[in-house]
Amino acid sequence: MYKSAMKTPKRIQPLIEDGIVDEVVRQLMSGKEATVYVVRCGSEIRCAKVYKEAAKRSFKQAVQYQEGRKVRNSRRARAMEKNSKFGRKQQEDIWHNAEVDALYKLASAGVRVPQPYGCFDGVLIMELVTDDSGEVAPRLNDVSMSAEQAREDHTIVMQYVQRMLCVGIVHGDLSEFNVLVDDYGPVIIDLPQAVDAAANNHAETMLARDINNMTAYYGQYAPELLESKYAKEMWALYEEGDLTPETELTGFFAEDTQEADVDSVVQEIKAAFAEEQERKERIRDAEEL
Numbered sequence: 001m002y003k004s005a006m007k008t009p010k011r012i013q014p015l016i017e018d019g020i021v022d023e024v025v026r027q028l029m030s031g032k033e034a035t036v037y038v039v040r041c042g043s044e045i046r047c048a049k050v051y052k053e054a055a056k057r058s059f060k061q062a063v064q065y066q067e068g069r070k071v072r073n074s075r076r077a078r079a080m081e082k083n084s085k086f087g088r089k090q091q092e093d094i095w096h097n098a099e100v101d102a103l104y105k106l107a108s109a110g111v112r113v114p115q116p117y118g119c120f121d122g123v124l125i126m127e128l129v130t131d132d133s134g135e136v137a138p139r140l141n142d143v144s145m146s147a148e149q150a151r152e153d154h155t156i157v158m159q160y161v162q163r164m165l166c167v168g169i170v171h172g173d174l175s176e177f178n179v180l181v182d183d184y185g186p187v188i189i190d191l192p193q194a195v196d197a198a199a200n201n202h203a204e205t206m207l208a209r210d211i212n213n214m215t216a217y218y219g220q221y222a223p224e225l226l227e228s229k230y231a232k233e234m235w236a237l238y239e240e241g242d243l244t245p246e247t248e249l250t251g252f253f254a255e256d257t258q259e260a261d262v263d264s265v266v267q268e269i270k271a272a273f274a275e276e277q278e279r280k281e282r283i284r285d286a287e288e289l
Contacts, residue, residue, distance in 0.1 A: 009037065011050045015120055021048060028136065033192060038128060038136075046117065049099075049124040051192070099124060099192040102169055109167045110245065111160045112187045129180045129187050137187065140217065141176040150221035157186055157214050158230050163245050165207065165238055168197045174210035176217040197238070204235050229253040 008016060008024050015021040025038040028047060039048045103116040103126065115127040129137040145153070157179070164171060171178070172193045180187040197203045208231040219226040228251035236253065237243035 009035075009050060011121075011123055012037065012039070012048055015048070015123060015125075018120075020118075020120060020125065024048070031190075039125070041117075041125065045128055046125055047114075047128040049126065051122045051124070098194055099190075102191040102194040105167055105169065106164060106188070106191075109163045111163050112185070113191070114187065114189060129182055129189075132183050137180040137182040139177055140179040140181055140186065143181050145221055147222040150218040151225065153181075153186055154215065154218040154222070154225055157188075157218075158211070158249060158251075160186070160188055161207070161211060161214075161230075162234060162243065162247070162249065165197055165234060166243060166245050170195045170197050170200070170203045170207045171210050172206045175213040179214075207231055207235055227251075 006024055006026055012021060012024055016023070020041065022040045022042060025040060025045070028036040028038050030036075034049045034051045037048045037050065039046055097119060100116050100119045103113050106113050107115065114129055117125040117127075119125075131137055161171070161174070171188065171191060172195045173190060174188070178188070178190040180189055195203055195206060197207070200206075211231040211234070215225050215228060215230070230249060230251050232253040232255070233249055233251065234243065237247060
């Protein structure tokens with residue numbers, strides 16, 4: 001089925017010269033931060049994700065995602081702070097490598113992701129996820145399903161998000177557009193913006209958005225899922241250090257409905273202060289007698 005090759009994109013040419021890629025078959029898709037091509041590597045059909053340069057990328061709020069990413073080399077860190085040409089190159093390398101690192105980490109944690117084969121100067125070579133007939137697996141937003149299938153796949157995705165959090169990763173941009181569906185179920189894709197759950201102040205908000213996006217999608221087919229509160233349950237367990245890959249989630253979360261009455265607290269403080277002043281005055285009066 002992959003017969004006609006196309007003209008080699010400029011960014012992939014060095015990989016052909018180095019023997020990493022044999023030919024580019026066709027463009028698969030172009031997104032907000034990368035263009036993906038179907039490529040042949042020897043006898044294997046894989047995909048090459050060519051990251052767009054920062055100036056051409058339309059991915060919003062990149063700074064939020066990069067918060068907490070470690071830079072061991074102090075020269076690189078200084079260059080990035082100064083936003084020099086070298087610093088911008090280092091920032092791009094970190095952005096690209098974040099996805100490779102996340103893919104390896106998540107695969108070993110039991111999350112279904114495309115197998116990575118390496119990142120070469122802004123070009124990520126990885127597995128092309130296909131169905132049993134060899135066709136490229138569709139994205140979740142192109143798939144319809146029964147209520148039973150929606151419940152089953154939602155449970156699987158919640159387990160994947162749980163396993164990600166257990167190894168300290170929040171996807172950060174998870175939705176029906178970043179999940180493929182092959183004959184074995186959901187596959188999580190697109191992770192350059194993956195954040196460090198412990199080091200990023202936005203991690204809880206991003207986790208909630210990821211989970212709510214997925215729940216809203218599956219909830220179209222199984223409306224009862226919309227009542228679940230996996231984000232709050234998961235984050236509470238994570239903060240307490242009680243979340244493990246084996247933790248059985250319920251989707252329920254008992255929220256504290258007794259909100260602090262700020263006015264009454266202030267009144268109590270004022271009353272205590274007045275009482276203390278009166279006590280001191282009584283002591284002074286007693287000493288003067």
